[in-house]
Amino acid sequence: MLRTLIIGLGQAGWTLHLPVLTRLRDSAYGEGLFSAEPIVVYDPDRLPAGRRDGTIAPKRSLKEAREVLDPARTVVHVCTPPSARIEVLRQVAELGFRKVLVEKPLSADRAGIARILEVRDAWDLNLSVVSHWLDSTLTRRLTKLVYSGRLGELRSIEATQRKPRFSRSLDTNGHPSAFDVEVPHSLAVALRLAGEATVVDASWSDMEVNGHLIPRMGAARLVLRHDHGVRTEIFSELTSLLRERRITLEFERGRVTGYYPVSRDDDHALMTVETDGREETEIFRDDSLASFLMRTYRGYAAGHRITSDLELNVEIVSLLSDAKHLCEAGGRETAGVPGTAPSSPGTVKHVR
Ligand SMILES: NC(=O)c1ccc[n+]([C@@H]2O[C@H](COP(=O)([O-])OP(=O)(O)OC[C@H]3O[C@@H](n4cnc5c(N)ncnc54)[C@H](O)[C@@H]3O)[C@@H](O)[C@H]2O)c1
Structure with a gap:
């Protein structure tokens, strides 16, 4: 034991x-x-x-x-x-x-x-x-849908992660940017579903709260082109009073929208599949950290080398580094809401 x-x-x-x-x-x-x-x-x-x-x-x-x-x-x-x-x-x-x-x-x-x-x-x-979104029931169901081919080829992935992170950003400084907080979770899922990728666009914004400016901690936006042609867009906002962890997969013949649990209060996820003019929604338990810990402890107990998640996480850090370099080199300076034009460069989100 x-x-x-x-x-x-x-x-x-x-x-x-x-x-x-x-x-x-x-x-x-x-x-x-x-x-x-x-x-x-x-x-x-x-x-x-x-x-x-x-x-x-x-x-x-x-x-x-x-x-x-x-x-x-x-x-x-x-x-x-x-x-x-x-x-x-x-x-x-x-x-x-x-x-x-x-x-x-x-x-x-x-x-x-x-x-x-x-x-x-x-x-x-x-x-x-710890990349526990990979052990999530929702991620497993999405993976099954992608590999089954039931809805045809996967065309694009869009992930939106919003939450308020004012107090922790004011009190701690262990995270260099908004790319390091929530994005690694959805990026792991995108790589699992659509394979290797390169960064084609990235932007970030500052957090300004109560007279304090916290550089790069407002929001982060990342666009990837996967080697097999899928496009992924991830948007993470740390200045929202609403909580949301949504992922949308567009297929040749349908769309799947998934909602990961947003807090420890309730560990249920929701998934809606739209195809042939019909819509089916399911709600199910999704305690991904518990699943991850069980799998990992079992592996350690059995004496396995646990390296698969390590490689994927090295890839995540490489892509996030590319995204940060792009932002530093004058990529878009302000992370806008996905699908809309970004606000003018240099603008920060003001929250008072
Ligand atoms: N998997 C998830 O869902 C999830 C959620 C939150 C945070 N995280 C990750 O966990 C990591 C920690 O984040 P956090 O939000 O808990 O940060 P935090 O600032 O709340 O806590 C970090 C703690 O580490 C302690 N610490 C610092 N140096 C130490 C040392 N040398 N030895 C022992 N303790 C030390 C600090 O005193 C602090 O209490 C980050 O990488 C973060 O991204 C993951």
Whole structure:
């Protein structure tokens, strides 16, 4: 049975990984996979109180964490921001841990990827990246539709991700741009559905809130041309008070619109298929992080090398780097709403 060490107790580590793991350990699904011993947690800036039920064991250093854990049967979750990754990976490797999950995006740029792969190779880390939209039931259904050919050839993909991210953008600075927050999720799906791609257009905008200007954190827009001709457009807005995670696939003979769950409040997804003048909608459970963790822990327990998601996530970082370079080199400076002309260059979104 595997134990867990969570490093970084922010949004990802504390509010996503910890509750999902706790739930899985308590459910019948987790039987024989997750140890009942406490989940060890570490964050230099947050030392939570231990829980009365003994489910977590906070530690003051990674060395202290290592003293109570056997690396051969521990999965490490690196939930620090992309800017605080490489040193953490090196430290856990030096302490003997090999089974390591890293939050997305794997890195903020190509240089970071090269350094992460160096650490992986030097220490033979069994590295997996959290790209849980690939484990989503909605993504699986979309993939099945694409490969079945039921609606003919896939022509285009459009993803729209909106949410308010004012407080976290004001309080933290681990993400260099809006490309690093939500876009990696839908980009993983686009690559899974339509294969390799190149960036043909990209733009971003600043966030301005309450007199503060946060560069590049307002919105991000990315257009891809896949090698087999499909066009993908992804638009992510972090200044919206509405939450939405929508994906639309246009086929030769129909259209599919999917909505991923938008928050931890409810883990249902919705999918509508339109073809031959008819429309069918289904709603279903879609707890993708739990599915991802189950699959990954099973792989680690069986001693598998988990590399497939790593390659795809390296590709994601490369495409996002190309998009950022395009923006820096004077691509469109303002991310507009998809399908409309962008506002004038240099304009920022004002929110007060
Ligand atoms: N998969 C998802 O749905 C999802 C959701 C949220 C965030 N994320 C990703 O998770 C990563 C973290 O984002 P977040 O929103 O949780 O950030 P956050 O700022 O909320 O939390 C990061 C935490 O890491 C800690 N930290 C920094 N350096 C550390 C170190 N050297 N050792 C231990 N802890 C350290 C910080 O003190 C902070 O508490 C990002 O890459 C983000 O994109 C993924």
